[in-house]
Amino acid sequence: MTQEPIPDEDDLRLNRVGASYELQFAVHLRDKGMEQAISMGAWLVASLLALNGGGALAVLNTVDRLAQPTVPASIFIAGIMFALVNAAGIQWSGYAQLKPMSEMIGYWITVADDGVRTAAFEDQLKAKVxxxxxRGKLASAAGWISALLFLAGCVCFATNFEPTRVKNNSMAGAAHDEAVPVHKDH
Structure with a gap:
């Protein structure tokens, strides 16, 4: 392992100035960036759960009119499962980033104080992140898969209806609609 060269006073001063900016950025990223990412993730997960859950409920409400109700229902349920995987991934990712973020903030506080940077430590920090x-991208992929499953479920649901026609019967002055299967030989 090679020893890093000892910086002169100008390098130390520049390192201190640069470290103060890095420190401000790291603190801002920890405070605002993580808050926004978690908030946006919660909104996304809630939307994916609502969309796929609504699709599954639509299948349940029309199960008697679908040729194969288990197909779109299964797709919507898979969408719910991927939304939950997305939620777990977002939560895990947020917690997992706290330790390296704290280490980075501590490092930049030290550099802002003494001006000495350590390339090996910076490389270790990058390797941890x-x-x-x-893993964050994998959580994001689960969200995209959930959204695509919702779209696939909608297409499957819409194309899975058995052909019917509505027949209007009048009984004692009240109109009653009755679904009657349409046969292709008529």
Whole structure:
């Protein structure tokens, strides 16, 4: 392992100035960025659960008119499951980022004080964050899959209705609608 060169006074001063900006950014990212990401994630998960849950309820409400109700219902239920995976991934990702974020803030406080940067520590910090970014992308992918399953469920639901026609019967002055299957030989 090679030893880092000892910085001169100008380098130390520049490091201190740069560290103060990095520190401000890291604190802002921790406070506002994480808050916004969690808030947006909660909104996204709630929307995905509502969409897929509504699709599943629509299937239940029209089960007698569908040729194969289990197909769209299964797609919507899979969408709910992927939305829950997305929620767990967002929550895990937020908590997992707290430790490296705290280490980064502590590091930049030290550099802002003494001006000495340590490339090896910065590389270790980047190495800790890299897998978290990949895992965050996997959580995001689960959200996209949930949204695509909702769309697929809608298409399957819409194309799964048995052909019917509405027949109007009058009984004692009241109109009653009755669904009658349409046969292709008529």
């Amino acid at each position: 890299r897998p978290l970014i990949i």
